[in-house]
Amino acid sequence: MTLTFIIFSLITSLILRFSFTLINRRRNRTTAVAFFHPYTNDGGGGERVLWCAVRAIQDESPDLDCLVYTGDHDATPQSLLARAIDRFGVTLLSPPxxxxxxxxxxxxxTTYPHFTMIGQSLGSVYLAWEALCKFTPFYYFDTSGYAFTYPLARLFGCKVICYTHYPTISSDMISRVRQRSLMYNNDALVAKSVWLSRCKIVYYTFFSCLYGMAGSCAHLAMVNSSWTKSHIEKLWGVPDRIKRVYPPCDTSGLQVLPLERSAEIPTIISVAQFRPEKAHSLQLEAFSAAFKRLDSTLPKPKLQFVGSCRNKSDEERLEMLKRKALELNVNEQVEFHKNITYRELVRLLGGAVAGIHSMTDEHFGISVVEYMAAGAIPIAHNSAGPKMDIVLAEDGEQTGFLAWNIDEYADAISRIIRMPEKERLLMASAARKRARRFSEQRFYDDFKAALRPILCHVSK
Incomplete structure (x- = not known):
């Protein structure tokens, strides 16, 4: 009896504390836009969207303060202002x-060796609780894909806005488990077992239901591609609140680079964070295969990996890639550039004849657009964003290559290296023209148009 009373008292106390916190924070909301972006040093396309979104809101509603929730303890308003300029060429009107x-x-x-998706999703709710208790904005803007935080933000009285780069779960993922395909999110132990695969299908199906309910709490959801839009509409069930807004790609700064490239050492560039889904190992193996196929009379190509590391796991993957280059005996032809500045990235892109991308079901593929704008012929994975939105013919001209496996990537690399200069320039020119469809200006225009109905009451 005493134990029951203690448990009841504890539960009641927690409920009262939770309710009191919500009521208090709802009353003290600040007319501001707070961006939930725990990693402000990831250096990827998501961070570019963050800073462009901040700039767009500063343009559209100068009276609104912009704030960033970050887990980077060394981040300051001035350092983030400088980072936006140095890494992405985005000039903010004031420090966030x-x-x-x-x-x-x-x-x-790494906190969740198993059941990673549900663990990270529930963990994001805990992190959002910390964020919203510290500062409760009128507008809660998620730019990192943590949909499970949306119901909580609504309880705090926030208008929930998000820019979703990709669905946390998709029917494609469930299909791969059903087919028992081995991938970064479906390890060999599960793929080889019928029973474990069935259990994982149940887990994924249950998770997708929860994800759909959480996502439907968004007042406005912007998505970055046709592929993402189709999946989010199906999962969240609120198509009228979902707008496709292509991500900002720095096509203007890259468009001015000369299309002519050095013929002495053909350079292939890979721009991507050192995350498992980016499949850098496939790129290395394809490069190695292509390298072995080249005639001795042809110039020897070089592969440049350019990316950032978010954490220790990414650092370990980078070191693994370096070891793999040694094993494949191409280490002298491979370079690694970690956490470089935007200016240095532009310089490297300006020297590349091709850009390689190998993520399966890449939601969009900003790096692919950057390759095209810079005059580097893209070799992209034959799925999702690159296939549906980006590497398409422009005025009847081919703009790049789509590949699925090591052989197809190696063939594409070989074809570009052997390609006559006139043919390469024609394809690079068509690719550059195609890239103009995904400019920063188009992002700003579409982003502001989607946001205006939500921000309509804020004075300009």
Whole structure:
């Protein structure tokens, strides 16, 4: 009896505390836009969207303060302002305010060796609780894909806006488990077992239902591609609140680069964070295969990996790639550039004849557009964003190559290296023209148009 009373008292106390916190924070909301972006140093396309979104809101509604929730404890308003310029060429009108988060470990993939998706999703709710208790904005803007935080943000009285780069779960993922395909998110132990595969299908199906309910709490969901839009509409069930807004690609700065490239050492560039889904190993193996096929009379190509590391796991993957280059005996032809500045990235893109991308079901593929704008012929994975939106013919001219496996990638690399200069320039020119469809200006225009109905009451 005493134990029951204690448990009841504890539960009642927690409920009362939760309710009191919500009521208090709802009353003290600040007319501001707070961006939930726990990793402000990831250096990828998601961070570019963050800074362009901040700039767009500063343009559209100068009276609104912009704030960033970040788990990077060294981040300051001035350092983020400088980072936006140095890494992405985005000039903010004023420094964003910063709220530091100290529970970011709960969204780290290493925290959850098993049931990673549900673990990270629930962990994001805990992290969002910390964020919203510290600062409760009128507009909660998620730019990192943590849909499970949306119901909580609504409980705090926020208008929930998101820019979704890709669905956390998709029918494609469930299909791969059903087919028992081996991938970064479906390890060999599960893929080889019928029983474990069936259990995982149940888990994924259950998770997709929860994900759909959480996502449907968004007042406005912007998505980055046709592929993402089709999946999010199906999962969240609120098509009228979902708008496709292509991500900002720095096509203007890259368009001015000369299309002519050095013929002495053909350079192939790979721009991507060192994350498992980016499939850098496939690129190395394809490069090695292509290298072995080349005649001795042809110039020897070089492969440049350019990317950032978010955490220790990414650092370990980078070191693994270096070891793999040694094993494949192409280490002298491979370079690694980590956490470089935007200016240095532009320089490297300007020297590449081709850009390689190998992520399966890449939601969009900003790096592919950047290759095209810079005059580097893209070799992209034959799926999702690159296939549906980007590497398409322009005025009847081919703009690049789509590949599925090591052989197809190696063939594409070989074809570009052997390609006559006139043919390469024609394809590079068509690719550059295609890239103009995904400019930063188009992002700003579409982003503001989608946002205006939500921000309509804010004075300009």
């Amino acid at each position: 305010k910063v709220v530091h988060l100290y529970k970011r470990k709960w969204i780290e993939e």
